Amino acid sequence: MSATIIDGKAYAAGLRTRIAEAVADMARQGATPGLAVVIVGEDPASQIYVKNKARQTVEVGMRSFEHVLPASTSEAELLGLVAQLNADPAVDGILVQLPLPKQIDAQKVIEAIDPAKDVDGFHPVNAGKLMTGVPGFVSCTPLGCLLLIQSVRKDIAGLDAVVIGRSNIVGKPMAQLLIGQSCTVTVAHSKTRDLPEVCRRADILVAAVGRPEMVRGDWVKPGAIVIDVGINRVPNLAAGEGKTRVVGDVAYAEAAERASAITPVPGGVGPMTIACLLRNTLQAACIRRGLPMPAVDFAPAA
Numbered sequence: 425m426s427a428t429i430i431d432g433k434a435y436a437a438g439l440r441t442r443i444a445e446a447v448a449d450m451a452r453q454g455a456t457p458g459l460a461v462v463i464v465g466e467d468p469a470s471q472i473y474v475k476n477k478a479r480q481t482v483e484v485g486m487r488s489f490e491h492v493l494p495a496s497t498s499e500a501e502l503l504g505l506v507a508q509l510n511a512d513p514a515v516d517g518i519l520v521q522l523p524l525p526k527q528i529d530a531q532k533v534i535e536a537i538d539p540a541k542d543v544d545g546f547h548p549v550n551a552g553k554l555m556t557g558v559p560g561f562v563s564c565t566p567l568g569c570l571l572l573i574q575s576v577r578k579d580i581a582g583l584d585a586v587v588i589g590r591s592n593i594v595g596k597p598m599a600q601l602l603i604g605q606s607c608t609v610t611v612a613h614s615k616t617r618d619l620p621e622v623c624r625r626a627d628i629l630v631a632a633v634g635r636p637e638m639v640r641g642d643w644v645k646p647g648a649i650v651i652d653v654g655i656n657r658v659p660n661l662a663a664g665e666g667k668t669r670v671v672g673d674v675a676y677a678e679a680a681e682r683a684s685a686i687t688p689v690p691g692g693v694g695p696m697t698i699a700c701l702l703r704n705t706l707q708a709a710c711i712r713r714g715l716p717m718p719a720v721d722f723a724p725a726a
């Protein structure tokens with residue numbers, strides 16, 4: 425069987441086009457959504473994400489407010505900035521890039537963000553809304569994964585879904601979203617016994633562990649939908665000393681021989697994360713202005 429390659433880059437580009445149209449409509453009514461991104465420290469990989477986010481924010485017609493703080497920033501200083509952004513009417517969405525330096529309690533910062541501006545969906549209020557089936561902000565990466573799953577199969581009710589990883593930002597919200605679609609959900613993690621066997625039961629397999637190519641081809645049930653959340657930088661021996669390449673948590677070539685559909689890395693989930701951030705920012709801007717949320721998601725596949 426040859427798997428459908430789920431083109432997250434193309435899906436994300438389409439989503440951004442529709443977001444841009446909605447933003448243009450809002451602008452005609454004199455309202456422009458604004459997204460504030462805060463980064464603490466000079467981690468080069470983080471800087472790249474932040475630059476990409478800022479570029480795409482402006483490309484869809486939103487205002488981008490970038491705050492780059494030194495690695496030595498204190499918790500009180502960061503909380504001060506968050507308070508200022510909470511109070512700023514031009515800011516609809518706030519993203520504080522994780523991880524944060526050791527001297528800052530990330531949970532405290534997340535809880536300081538106004539839930540109405542929490543476009544990452546990390547605030548306990550939004551996590552709780554997701555858990556209880558109340559509309560709120562859903563974490564961008566799991567939301568992007570669900571849209572990609574629905575791009576190849578509309579009705580996933582009753583399917584067995586296995587999520588590898590139990591983080592608050594991916595694994596747990598992913599499981600909640602799949603429960604919401606009436607899947608039978610298993611959350612596996614580092615203490616799971618016989619992980620390969622658990623994975624082999626999955627009609628939908630979501631890998632979010634951060635270990636390069638951990639999921640092997642023979643862990644994949646024939647016909648499964650495989651979603652690879654991992655972004656791991658590994659040495660690229662073919663390209664020479666010091667060169668790296670990006671691989672997922674799934675051994676892609678092996679898994680593609682058994683899956684019915686699979687996301688590549690790069691070009692799969694990653695671009696969807698940023699597109700969903702912009703989608704959530706549009707949602708925040710609409711709610712804060714009392715406007716209806718325009719339909720920007722694509723209709724699921726048959």
Ligand SMILES: Nc1nc(=O)c2c([nH]1)NC[C@@H]1CN(c3ccc(C(=O)N[C@@H](CCC(=O)O)C(=O)O)cc3)C=[N+]21
Nearest residue numbers: 473519520521522523544670690691692694695697698
């Ligand atoms: N508060 C917070 N929210 C986040 O959403 C958040 C964060 N902190 N900290 C860092 C991670 C990482 N992240 C990515 C987003 C897009 C790509 C992306 O677009 N990746 C491309 C390029 C990959 C590459 O070549 O490096 C792809 O997968 O095709 C990757 C990673 C968001 N994060």
